[in-house]
Amino acid sequence: MACSASSCQSNCHQHEEQAQEEEFGGSSNSISNYNDRNLNVCIKCKSNEPISGGNAEDGRFCADCFRSNLYGKFRLAVISNAMICPTDNVLVAFSGGPSSRVALQFVHEMQDKSQKNFDASRDGSLPVFGVGVAFIDERAILPIPSHEIDKAIQDFRSIVSALAPPRKELHVVPIENIFSSSSSDGRDRLKNLLDAVSDSTGKEDLLLHLRMLSLQKIASENGYNRVVLGSCTSSIACHVISAIVKGQGYSLPGDIQYVDARWEIPVVLPLRDCLTQELNRLCHLDGLKTVELHKVPYSGINGLVSSFVTLLQKENPSRESTIVRTAGKLTPFHFNSIPEKSDSNTTLATQRRLKKYNLKPNESLSSESFCPVCNSPLNKSDLLRQSNLQNHQTSSDIFGAACCSSCRFQILPKDPSSMEHFYTHLPQLLVARAKHSGYGNLSLLREQIQDFLISDSEDES
Amino acid sequence: MQLTLEFGGGLELLCDSVKIHNVNVDPQNGTEKLIMKDLLSWVRTNLIKERPEMFMKEDSVRPGVLVLVNDCDWELSGQLDTTLEEKDVVVFISTLHGG
Amino acid sequence: MEEADGNGKSMKGRGRLCCICNKRRAALKRPKTLEQICRECFYEVFEEEIHQVIVENQLFKPGERIALGASGGKDSTVLAYVLSELNRRHNYGLDLFLLSVDEGITGYRDDSLETVKRNEIQYGLPLKIVSYKDLYGWTMDEIVKMIGLKNNCTFCGVFRRQALDRGAALLKVDKLATGHNADDIAETVLLNILRGDIARLSRCTSIITGEDGPIPRCKPFKYTYEKEIVMYAYFKRLDYFSTECIYSPNAYRGFVREFIKDLERIRPRAILDIIQSGEDFRISTSTKMPEQGTCERCGYISSQKWCKACVLLEGLNRGLPKLGIGRSRGLSDDRKKGIKENIGTKSIESKQCGTLDF
Numbered sequence: 001m002a003c004s005a006s007s008c009q010s011n012c013h014q015h016e017e018q019a020q021e022e023e024f025g026g027s028s029n030s031i032s033n034y035n036d037r038n039l040n041v042c043i044k045c046k047s048n049e050p051i052s053g054g055n056a057e058d059g060r061f062c063a064d065c066f067r068s069n070l071y072g073k074f075r076l077a078v079i080s081n082a083m084i085c086p087t088d089n090v091l092v093a094f095s096g097g098p099s100s101r102v103a104l105q106f107v108h109e110m111q112d113k114s115q116k117n118f119d120a121s122r123d124g125s126l127p128v129f130g131v132g133v134a135f136i137d138e139r140a141i142l143p144i145p146s147h148e149i150d151k152a153i154q155d156f157r158s159i160v161s162a163l164a165p166p167r168k169e170l171h172v173v174p175i176e177n178i179f180s181s182s183s184s185d186g187r188d189r190l191k192n193l194l195d196a197v198s199d200s201t202g203k204e205d206l207l208l209h210l211r212m213l214s215l216q217k218i219a220s221e222n223g224y225n226r227v228v229l230g231s232c233t234s235s236i237a238c239h240v241i242s243a244i245v246k247g248q249g250y251s252l253p254g255d256i257q258y259v260d261a262r263w264e265i266p267v268v269l270p271l272r273d274c275l276t277q278e279l280n281r282l283c284h285l286d287g288l289k290t291v292e293l294h295k296v297p298y299s300g301i302n303g304l305v306s307s308f309v310t311l312l313q314k315e316n317p318s319r320e321s322t323i324v325r326t327a328g329k330l331t332p333f334h335f336n337s338i339p340e341k342s343d344s345n346t347t348l349a350t351q352r353r354l355k356k357y358n359l360k361p362n363e364s365l366s367s368e369s370f371c372p373v374c375n376s377p378l379n380k381s382d383l384l385r386q387s388n389l390q391n392h393q394t395s396s397d398i399f400g401a402a403c404c405s406s407c408r409f410q411i412l413p414k415d416p417s418s419m420e421h422f423y424t425h426l427p428q429l430l431v432a433r434a435k436h437s438g439y440g441n442l443s444l445l446r447e448q449i450q451d452f453l454i455s456d457s458e459d460e461s
Numbered sequence: 462m463q464l465t466l467e468f469g470g471g472l473e474l475l476c477d478s479v480k481i482h483n484v485n486v487d488p489q490n491g492t493e494k495l496i497m498k499d500l501l502s503w504v505r506t507n508l509i510k511e512r513p514e515m516f517m518k519e520d521s522v523r524p525g526v527l528v529l530v531n532d533c534d535w536e537l538s539g540q541l542d543t544t545l546e547e548k549d550v551v552v553f554i555s556t557l558h559g560g
Numbered sequence: 561m562e563e564a565d566g567n568g569k570s571m572k573g574r575g576r577l578c579c580i581c582n583k584r585r586a587a588l589k590r591p592k593t594l595e596q597i598c599r600e601c602f603y604e605v606f607e608e609e610i611h612q613v614i615v616e617n618q619l620f621k622p623g624e625r626i627a628l629g630a631s632g633g634k635d636s637t638v639l640a641y642v643l644s645e646l647n648r649r650h651n652y653g654l655d656l657f658l659l660s661v662d663e664g665i666t667g668y669r670d671d672s673l674e675t676v677k678r679n680e681i682q683y684g685l686p687l688k689i690v691s692y693k694d695l696y697g698w699t700m701d702e703i704v705k706m707i708g709l710k711n712n713c714t715f716c717g718v719f720r721r722q723a724l725d726r727g728a729a730l731l732k733v734d735k736l737a738t739g740h741n742a743d744d745i746a747e748t749v750l751l752n753i754l755r756g757d758i759a760r761l762s763r764c765t766s767i768i769t770g771e772d773g774p775i776p777r778c779k780p781f782k783y784t785y786e787k788e789i790v791m792y793a794y795f796k797r798l799d800y801f802s803t804e805c806i807y808s809p810n811a812y813r814g815f816v817r818e819f820i821k822d823l824e825r826i827r828p829r830a831i832l833d834i835i836q837s838g839e840d841f842r843i844s845t846s847t848k849m850p851e852q853g854t855c856e857r858c859g860y861i862s863s864q865k866w867c868k869a870c871v872l873l874e875g876l877n878r879g880l881p882k883l884g885i886g887r888s889r890g891l892s893d894d895r896k897k898g899i900k901e902n903i904g905t906k907s908i909e910s911k912q913c914g915t916l917d918f
Contacts, residue, residue, distance in 0.1 A: 201827075240753065241750070241753070243837070244749065244750070244753065244833075244834055244837040244838075245823060245830050245833060245834055245837075246830075246833055246837075247832075247833030247834070247836040247837050247840075248837060249836065249837025249838060249839070249840040249841045250837075250840035250841070250842065252837070252841075253842055300826060300827075301823065301826065301827060301830065304819070304822050304823060304826070308815070308819045308822075311815060312754065312815065315812070315815070319754065322754065322755065322756045323753055323754060325756055326752075326753050326754075326755075326756040326757070326758060326761070327753065329758045329843075330758075330841055330842050330843060331842035331843065331844050379840050380840075406833075409829070
């Protein structure tokens with residue numbers, strides 16, 4: 001049970017250590033298993049035959065140990081980062097692909113176990129966290145026949161309802177719902193918005209940001225307090241490289257931690273340490289049905305990056321992990337931990353864990369400004385540009401100036417009239433973000449870039 | 462059509478270390494004009510003696526190989542669609558070698 | 561002007577005008593700005609941008625003696641040409657020298673050194689050549705004969721770094737300028753990510769490095785695209801040598817280079833964006849940098865008892881070339897103890913070759 005309550009009576013600490021051992025077992029094997037591999041037994045239980053096929057990494061474990069190792073990684077991530085508490089209500093973002101399918105499965109298993117604990121404990125002192133599932137219907141913009149999506153949604157309903165109780169709600173929400181207006185009008189606005197972006201990479205990335213907006217909206221409207229994403233080592237490795245290529249080195253560390261609480265509803269990545277091959281393998285082994293709806297291949301920069309990372313991974317099976325580990329050494333942001341609840345008595349256990357895993361909760365108060373489009377923290381030069389803005393500007397200019405340079409380059413239209421057009425089609429939620437964020441707070445902004453302003457003021461006066 | 466082709470930046474090593482080739486290339490596929498796309502496949506077949514992947518990737522030059530037509534960057538003349546004319550000088554330079 | 565693009569196809573740019581002077585025929589498209597400019601304007605913006613980088617970053621001070629790392633390749637040749645030109649034009653007041661390393665690679669370095677010797681005369685810059693044979697008693701040819709093609713770049717990289725410092729000391733220069741260009745730096749950022757080297761990652765985008773060492777190094781071409789360097793060398797008919805080192809198969813670095821060239825094709829700005837990312841990385845300053853001491857054997861700076869070059873050399877001389885190769889991280893404790901005496905070689909496996917030593 002992934003709890004962080006001091007009153008917790010399940011043996012999560014025991015599990016925790018066990019999971020940890022598994023983790024270390026996994027990593028040290030890269031050296032020791034060269035000797036063991038020839039013996040043709042699972043390197044963990046030393047009795048069963050390892051599962052065959054795939055790359056060398058997979059071949060080490062028998063099916064049971066493989067499964068428990070993978071679940072162990074998930075569990076360790078959840079526990080050591082206090083991702084889920086007994087009182088939580090968790091929304092799993094589900095696309096139908098293997099990663100989110102495994103995320104759903106594991107969250108479900110965890111819930112199932114704590115439900116059993118709950119039933120056994122009788123006194124009902126330990127609530128069981130709730131789970132919901134969200135599927136974002138993108139038929140408005142995807143070149144996929146409607147009946148295929150309808151069929152997939154039916155499959156999803158049966159997948160979700162087949163999971164053991166407690167019942168999980170499946171929210172199927174059209175992406176155009178990010179606009180508060182009527183759905184047909186929303187559809188047009190969405191199309192107009194995406195059409196205004198000329199760069200194909202920019203279009204893909206904007207869609208990604210809108211997807212997150214949509215998840216946040218579903219979560220907040222339905223009383224969830226966590227969003228679980230299926231991002232795995234492989235997809236995070238791709239994100240690391242593409243963020244670097246897009247000049248987002250400053251904000252990158254914020255995107256790739258286990259916890260990302262910059263959003264209204266904190267987002268967690270419990271599969272951060274799992275490779276895509278492992279997730280595919282689990283789906284295969286356990287017959288978890290997957291439906292790849294969004295399998296529109298990436299183009300542009302994202303496509304290049306993903307084939308580059310695939311090539312590297314082929315050359316060296318631990319490359320993706322190395323990429324994520326290196327980027328993981330960059331300093332995270334204050335929002336990369338679950339915010340502490342002021343009222344709760346959870347803190348003692350949480351603190352112990354945080355200490356154990358050397359996490360620093362909220363070491364400094366928020367002093368970041370964020371890009372209203374991608375919600376990335378802005379670097380110094382973005383802030384500098386923003387602070388130099390004249391007062392008499394149109395609202396679309398102000399919005400544009402509040403964006404990070406990457407979004408300005410690949411998403412925002414260059415000429416003023418298209419920008420105006422783009423701005424009018426933005427969801428209100430994004431526009432509000434711009435007003436709400438750093439721009440309104442010039443004094444904070446000036447504080448952040450004080451050093452720069454001093455040298456600058458000489459020119460001004 | 463008479464053309465002068467020049468290979469530099471290490472690309473000459475792919476064609477017997479000869480830098481300058483005076484060649485005669487006719488328009489391909491029964492068309493009237495010769496475009497760079499056709500010239501590239503002609504070069505690949507007739508001049509490149511080894512490691513063609515150092516020169517080409519798919520149907521264009523490998524990224525990192527600069528092309529100049531009459532001393533003008535082919536990015537200004539339409540790259541693969543650039544039309545060639547009699548006595549044109551086409552230069553290929555690899556940027557991938559050495560520091 | 562943009563509209564002319566469509567029609568211009570058949571004109572091969574013959575009619576297209578430079579967007580700076582609006583008089584002469586455009587000769588290239590700048591990757592940095594996508595401007596179409598003529599040769600003369602290109603020379604001007606190319607040189608002026610480098611001048612600005614030098615001034616803004618205060619790379620040189622008047623009266624300094626500067627060694628230019630010279631391999632005979634495109635980057636160092638253009639560096640020598642442009643710096644001597646700018647030194648004259650803007651009265652930097654620098655004493656410039658060419659500094660070359662002779663690794664002892666037949667058919668590669670001997671040929672490229674001929675180029676450097678011609679550069680010495682062409683640009684009127686005094687040339688100093690330091691050789692592995694003189695410094696270490698081994699040529700790369702001899703080293704490769706002994707250790708084979710694997711890991712030879714490790715030896716070469718470690719030896720070259722030190723050789724350049726020794727040559728610079730002999731020339732009594734204040735600083736060493738190298739020809740690393742924007743593409744090289746972007747490549748190094750990605751390589752350091754791929755190989756998990758956070759310490760190098762934090763340093764590799766600095767325009768000046770080694771200020772705490774014997775000879776600071778700087779990279780005036782940090783923001784200069786490789787494409788423009790090659791175009792410049794071509795238009796100016798500069799004399800440079802271009803062959804890949806015969807001992808560097810280095811497929812891995814090749815992947816990264818190719819990736820960067822692919823990126824440049826669809827988004828030229830990506831190269832500068834990668835450098836920007838490298839500059840912006842949040843790396844905690846408390847990341848431990850090894851304490852610098854001196855090598856007990858040769859007196860070169862070293863964080864260990866012996867410097868890397870001496871460890872490698874000892875291996876060669878004792879006929880145990882594996883000494884000092886590979887990383888110590890990840891080894892079990894007893895194995896770690898076993899090789900304790902020759903660490904100080906952290907993550908130099910698959911170390912880059914060529915002139916790329918950060």
